[in-house]
Amino acid sequence: MAGTPRIAVVTYDARGEEHKDRDLPVLVRALRDAGADAVAVAWDDPDVDWAAFDLALIRSTWDYSWRAEEFTAWAERCGKATRLANPAGVVRWNADKRYLGRLAEAAVPVVPTRFFAPGDPLDLPVDREYVVKPASGAGARYAARYPAGERDAAVRQAGRMHAEGFTVMVQPYLTGIDLHGERALQFFGGRLLHASVKGAVLAPGTPYDADKVAHPDLRPWEPTAAELAVAERALAALPGDAQPLYARVDLVTGPDGEPCVMELELIEPNLFLHLHPVSVPAVVAAVLAAVG
């Protein structure tokens, strides 16, 4: 590519409120310092000419999960107008957490999950504590934790989610998270960039409509060999033609003491660059390489 690369760093429209993405200004500035013409733009801004950019880098489109169809349609459109990272195929695959079922089929350890689409009769655990959450979610929105045998409140939550068109996920509450936290392994350009760990988000009895702290007690983490191996297996199980520029693999300790995948974040992961400032040059290099 000749000349100065034009890069759209794609985010959400804060609508006058304080913008919540701490990585965004760091990344835009670092890309500019590296000679790129980088600007932050909202994915749903109708005035953006995506074809005017050499790359659209999805950064923090954090309002997508309750507008998933609109968002994946945007990704398809944007991916035709310019190079999109991650590509639209990756975005579509990752926007619905039923991908956890695909990973399990590929023998990747994942949090055991059952899915109930609108209209499906609910089957709730009676012998263990459990979590109910949407198959399209972010920021722990609509996630709740119930004691064994609790039914009425979970049925109400599922009814509300089904009415809004969400598929409901039911998982055992993994108590390993209370001891070991949740580890986030961040990859960029195909390599491990850094890792972080955060505490458990769902205190006992957390109702689905409570405001949650998304990243309690967040700190840097040195991943174990077992965590790295599971993360790499998860990434190797992605559908063939869809290779991500960036990926975050969130892991919790399962009942067997081994790491399992809670979530694969291929759309708009927090990078937590404020915890890992030494990673900034590697991110910039990978983004510039992706421009081509």
Ligand SMILES: Nc1ncnc2c1ncn2[C@@H]1O[C@H](COP(=O)(O)OP(=O)(O)OP(=O)(O)O)[C@@H](O)[C@H]1O
């Ligand atoms: N099965 C579970 N066992 C224990 N804790 C869980 C479980 N499922 C979810 N949680 C807690 O709820 C949080 C949010 O769940 P999850 O990551 O699946 O949803 P999300 O809405 O995509 O959240 P985020 O965007 O913040 O990562 C997790 O970080 C974890 O603390």
Ligand SMILES: [Mg+2]
């Ligand atoms: Mg998560």
